[in-house]
Amino acid sequence: MSVITTSTDAVTAAPARRRPVYGIVGAVVVVAVAVLTIAAPLVAPHDPLAQDLTGLLRPPSAVHPFGTDELGRDVLSRVLYGGRVALGVSLVATVLSAVLGVGLGVVAALGGRYWDATLGRLADVQLAVPGILLALVVLAFAGSGTVALVVVLALGSWVLNFRIARVHATFVAAQPFIEAARLAGASTVEVVRRHVVPALGPLVLVAATLTFSTVLLLESSLGFLGLGVQPPTPDWGQMVASGQAQLAGAWWVSIFPGAALVVVIVGVQLAGDRLAERFSTAGRADA
Numbered sequence: 001m002s003v004i005t006t007s008t009d010a011v012t013a014a015p016a017r018r019r020p021v022y023g024i025v026g027a028v029v030v031v032a033v034a035v036l037t038i039a040a041p042l043v044a045p046h047d048p049l050a051q052d053l054t055g056l057l058r059p060p061s062a063v064h065p066f067g068t069d070e071l072g073r074d075v076l077s078r079v080l081y082g083g084r085v086a087l088g089v090s091l092v093a094t095v096l097s098a099v100l101g102v103g104l105g106v107v108a109a110l111g112g113r114y115w116d117a118t119l120g121r122l123a124d125v126q127l128a129v130p131g132i133l134l135a136l137v138v139l140a141f142a143g144s145g146t147v148a149l150v151v152v153l154a155l156g157s158w159v160l161n162f163r164i165a166r167v168h169a170t171f172v173a174a175q176p177f178i179e180a181a182r183l184a185g186a187s188t189v190e191v192v193r194r195h196v197v198p199a200l201g202p203l204v205l206v207a208a209t210l211t212f213s214t215v216l217l218l219e220s221s222l223g224f225l226g227l228g229v230q231p232p233t234p235d236w237g238q239m240v241a242s243g244q245a246q247l248a249g250a251w252w253v254s255i256f257p258g259a260a261l262v263v264v265i266v267g268v269q270l271a272g273d274r275l276a277e278r279f280s281t282a283g284r285a286d287a
Contacts, residue, residue, distance in 0.1 A: 022273075027271040043277045044077035049232050050074075055251070057070060067249075070242065094215050097154045100154060102204060106192055109168075110191075123230075131156035134156050164203050168196065169192075208273065220236050
């Protein structure tokens with residue numbers, strides 16, 4: 001009986017040991033890609049916009065490690081510079097989404113039934129409309145551009161943060177110490193600043209990993225459709241689209257930017273899973 005118990009414990013302990021490793025690997029990969037894209041002017045072997053009409057669609061080589069595209073541009077350099085756009089836009093949109101979602105969530109929880117019902121219905125409508133459809137409609141009227149793209153991405157991804165903040169703020173507002181604080185003269189702003197926002201940090205951080213992945217995928221999808229960052233500025237989704245016509249004979253044009261996109265999304269998700277597990281464990285320990 002002891003042998004069976006020991007074996008079972010060993011089997012269940014193995015995934016627990018591996019999960020932190022996966023989370024660390026994911027974080028390291030994401031940080032490495034981010035550093036390389038930020039340092040693109042220093043590490044890119046060629047000008048991402050320079051065309052070489054004598055070297056169209058060359059396969060990967062020592063001179064062009066990721067090959068060249070249909071205009072003779074170095075794919076590796078374009079992947080590095082394209083990552084600056086994709087990751088930068090997605091990061092800014094994720095931060096704006098968190099600020100908007102948390103702010104509206106706190107207002108819904110503490111502002112009374114009217115605000116709770118109104119913002120709750122607005123969130124339900126937002127969930128009913130696919131993010132890509134909302135982006136297509138807004139960009140069709142507002143026009144393409146980095147600012148419009150960031151706004152569209154933020155507006156399409158605030159609901160998760162809203163729901164987290166709403167539930168947490170409602171729970172905190174029902175605690176006896178909040179009533180004591182109000183009786184002592186604390187205003188709603190002070191309650192939010194001292195009691196609601198500090199405890200929201202870990203929850204919003206975990207939600208940000210999921211939001212970032214969703215926003216990055218949506219940004220790349222819009223770039224693929226030609227509604228994201230406009231040429232000649234490189235962008236991962238745009239690069240995948242430009243190489244799809246040559247996919248059979250020049251696979252590297254689409255595969256390398258697509259692989260960079262997948263690597264970042266998987267890395268962020270692994271890091272997010274590790275953060276969620278860590279905060280969950282810490283919460284159980286405190287309890």
